[in-house]
Amino acid sequence: MNKNTQLFSFMVPDKEWFSPKEMADIIGKTDQYIRDAFDNQKIFGHTSNGRSPRGQEKRKNYQIHRDGVILYLLETANYSTEDFTDRVIDLIRSKPEMVLKKIKSTVDNLLTKWN
Numbered sequence: 001m002n003k004n005t006q007l008f009s010f011m012v013p014d015k016e017w018f019s020p021k022e023m024a025d026i027i028g029k030t031d032q033y034i035r036d037a038f039d040n041q042k043i044f045g046h047t048s049n050g051r052s053p054r055g056q057e058k059r060k061n062y063q064i065h066r067d068g069v070i071l072y073l074l075e076t077a078n079y080s081t082e083d084f085t086d087r088v089i090d091l092i093r094s095k096p097e098m099v100l101k102k103i104k105s106t107v108d109n110l111l112t113k114w115n
C-alpha cells in the first residue's frame with residue numbers, strides 16, 4: 001500500500017462493499033451526489049438489477065468497493081501525503097510541552113503496535 005493510500009484508508013470503515021448512502025456518509029456528500037458521480041464514472045463500482053430483463057432495468061443497485069472509495073478520496077484530494085504531514089507538524093509546533101509529551105506518548109504507543 002503506498003503512503004497516499006495509507007493516508008485515506010483509516011477514513012474508510014473496514015468492510016468490503018458500500019452503498020451510495022454509506023459512501024456519502026464517509027465523504028460528507030449526499031447519496032444522490034454519489035449515484036451521479038458513479039453514473040459519470042467518477043466513482044468506480046458495480047450496478048445490478050437481477051429482477052429485470054437486460055435493458056429493462058428501472059432501478060439500479062449500486063455497490064462501491066472499499067478500493068473505489070479510497071481511489072475517489074485520492075483523486076479528489078488537493079494535497080499530498082507530504083503536504084498533510086507538513087501541516088500536522090506546523091500545527092503541533094505551537095503546542096505547549098505537556099501537549100507535545102502526550103502526542104509523543106501516543107505516537108510511541110502506535111509505533112510499538114505496528115512493529
